[in-house]
Amino acid sequence: MCEIPIVDIGPLFGDDEKARAKTDREIANAAFDIGFMVVKNYPSDIKVGSAERNKMLKLFDIPEDDQRPYWKRNFAPENPHLYRGWFPLSSSPTRGREGYEIGPDIVRTLPADQADDVLYEPTPLPDEKLLPESWAKTTAEYYLSAENIGEHILASISRSLGIDESIFRDAFNDGISTLRLLHYPSRDNVISNGSTRYVEHDGKTFEQVAGAHVDSGLLTLLATCGVGGLQARDTHGKWIDVPVIDDSFAVNFGGLLERWTGGKIKATLHRVLGQGEHRYSIPFFFEPRPSTEIAPLPIDGIEPFEPFLYGDHLWATTTKFPENFGLAELRPPRAPYTDPLAG
Template identity: 30%
Template sequence: MFQQIPLIDFGPFLNGTDEDRQRVSSQIGDACRNVGFFYISNHGVSSTLTERVYEQAKRYFSQSLEEKMKLYIGSCPCGNNRGYTPMFEEKLSLKGDLKEGFDLAMELPADDKDRIERGALLYGPNFWPDNLEGFRECIYDEYYLTMISLGHKVLEAFALSLNLPLNYFKSMSQKPMVTMRLLHYPPQPVVLDEDQLGCGAHTDYECFTLLSQSNQSGLQVRNNKGEWIHATPIENTFVVNIGDMMQRWTNDQFKSTVHRVINVSGTTRYSIPVFFGPDYFAEIKCLINDETPKYEPVIAGQYLTQRFDDTYNYRQKNSDSSY
């Protein structure tokens, strides 16, 4: 029945004592069990770096549709869900979402051993523009890899909050499926059709999401009463929310909460979500030893592939087994 999303100072977890880490992880555990969403401040990611990523996002989306479609996600050579998603490509809203995006993930070679020999088709190279100097370096080399490091720290906090060893998740996230998105929402000041929103009501697929929002409001989180609570942007914070994999992993202790985006700001909205999943072959099964499992075990990569298949137009249209 929450009416607001908690704000947690992550600084003491990163830089404090064991007692500090335990205290912060307890706060995070409470938020994961009761809300499924929280903000973190003092997370160690430079605001200057984040601002530079937004500038790169604006630079990318300001291009012509013809130029952006050269990297269409449906024509990505490896079929690993990287590249440009045009308006209405995603179908979290029934009629397609009012947003466009650019997707990237861990940079791996096309002949990656797990991909070629074991069928981990979500691994592989990214689909980069060749006309935007400095884009890849800022987006991937600086920001993406920084967010990977922060994500590992969040996993440590989750482990402590579940009374597990600090490094419990480390062995299962050595080659993590972490998707970063640059998102652009046009203004939607009036909702004329509930089936066509900026991003329809949904839960995230992976373990958790680290979201940077621009100053424009839009994200809304649904509480147990069915009320939509605004996740108002707070400067120099990330919104963290639990995804479906972590809800399964924790046997529903952590909540993957329904949320949506309606850009009612009257102006363009940008956001940068980073969806943190474990290794492709990590087994997601109940880690609460004294509870009866509510879900069958699943292989993380297979589960995520199916969720992508259910979401993207190009994957539904393409019958090639490599997708």
Template identity: 30%
Template structure:
């Protein structure tokens, strides 16, 4: 059940960032982010293959449930040693009807956590094993996922360079880069939205729609999504109207989060979006670009309005900011009990 009206998003070709067209591309990106806050991204990397990634997503979701639960988070498997990375199952009765597999940056666990609390976020990744009678598929899955995990992160940071270069007031290209070195807390997710086995709960109904992931704005910097040509993604205009976001062959759908919008003084738009149920299975693979745990995210791009208030200059640690934004999600429901005093 999908709306009639369709969003017409601009197309950003990242290949143009390597040549003389880079300044024009930076201006084009700025225009996209000051209007809808969403755009199609092409040329993310020569290795990007949506069909390959979709096949891996199907492979993982079709694994026996026990193999997935073996790498699930402690919230769902009390015997697990990890809390933040790994698998989470569908939660019956919840408005968000999906299962997922989450990875952090490949080198994150190799870095020394700046605090005891940071260890929670800087976990090693969890990997599935082959089902009985199968050899080599899990190794291929790990190899390819690590490649995507790496180049999607680099593409996200390159987009941030373009944001800085396209800012109307002179800004250094590397304005954001220090926030992401030597590692960061970005999350690469494989998501599967299965059909509901029963009538949806009242909390999943919004007017004429059944919602699989309710309306929200992402919290971080950029989200780069492979939609695999599935319908269901919608964005909300300022007047409250919802528009379908059609897929574009070979392109990712990208939007910005609350943090980047805040750093821009609200000039760049973090747009509310959701996923509606179209009656079948749906897969997607979002990459959430997030800075390192101890990054100071209370920074500002040069203000475009001379009357704009600079606000507080007090340092704001990204890890604590992230924690406060996670504890309301079902996948992290045990966080408040263990670390609630940290967020005070």
């Protein structure tokens, strides 16, 4: 493919089997080829539109002095929370982004028998006086709605792979999906001084506000909030723009899903180029229960690999990111684990 597929996912939520089968084929074509797509036309009762996103992003209007109680312990040693919460602009030397990570406790009670697992850490929610009215309710509805979309996409992929839909669906019972709010400050693009943060594209110099990477997990739903700059690398190695469409999601498949499906689904390198203006985005990382065993799926021809637990993989991966540096030893693997994506 030389451009990002745009898929109408409305039929996934309806009763027209012929229309659903067509959408299944389109999703499969994207997943098995470029590993990236833009989805649109979800039902109107799914609350993930611009009104909801704008209210959620008011979080970044909180003055810095009032933010500090919600910073992760890496950046405010007096705070107890490690995994959920705020990573401030000071979390990176370039001060290029800040973000706030929300877990499933925004919508449901966390399992009591997993209280010792940092991956089930509660989210430190800001004082309601600092936020617009009904901010938490709007955020909870968004979280549930993103889960709903992700579940339907994974069900579609299950049908195309010829596996039982329950394999993916059941893995998300007590799942730990992360809703992340991101803000990239406005900054002028400057001429590269040799830094790898700056790249040439179409004859112009851009700052990479998010460097080229493959998401480590399964599935990411990304709301780009009206500003371009997101690019994916196609099968020929060319960087192509991900189209910005109102109330749509950019969807990419992670390295773990590529591994789990024996390489049938492709995980795609993507990056974000600065556009010289404030940029906000809202990724939803669809993440199963930490105790989920990742083992070869019942797909013809899949190569065997040593099973491992999702939580062990997630922790080994997320503690390589700047906002979680130095935390790896706080959660030893719960089972034998080696990086399934290495090599």
